Amino acid sequence: MNVVHSFEPIVGPDATILILGSMPGVASLTAQQYYAHPRNAFWPIMGTVFGAGPELLYDDRTERLRSHGIAVWDVLKLCTRAGSLDSAIVESSIVANDFENLFAENPGIDRVFFNGAKAAESYRRHVTTVTPHVTFTRLPSTSPAHASLNLDAKTRAWSDALRRGPASGSGE
16 A cells, blocks of 8 residues: 555636546556546547647646646545555545635636546545535546446547536536
């Protein structure tokens, strides 16, 4: 078991959407890049939706997301986990990131999309920040471990959600 730490958020001054994962996997931690596993669908989906695909350098991808008002972070600041799977996270070891400051510093964020069930569940259990102006929606995990949906289905779900205007209710 290892104690793993998440990254700083990818966020620009005009952020309106926050995408939250649970905790970076081993490939991401090694590369020091969000969603670095070559079979993770995150960057191919971001390529389809925002032109921030894996063919671009990582810094160019993150800048493209920022230019579209997209922020990326993880629910967990640190936890104990063996390997990369969310199911291996030791629940009692979880420390959540500081969402109170993130939302205070980025008041334009009005939609949060969870990258999978673990991110949504962890936010609900471990984050107490009150955000009445923010809507929350869980989307299918982009992880290769979530194989019940193929890339096309994941891309459709993410594209439909991200391209919609501000949501009117909570999807969490």
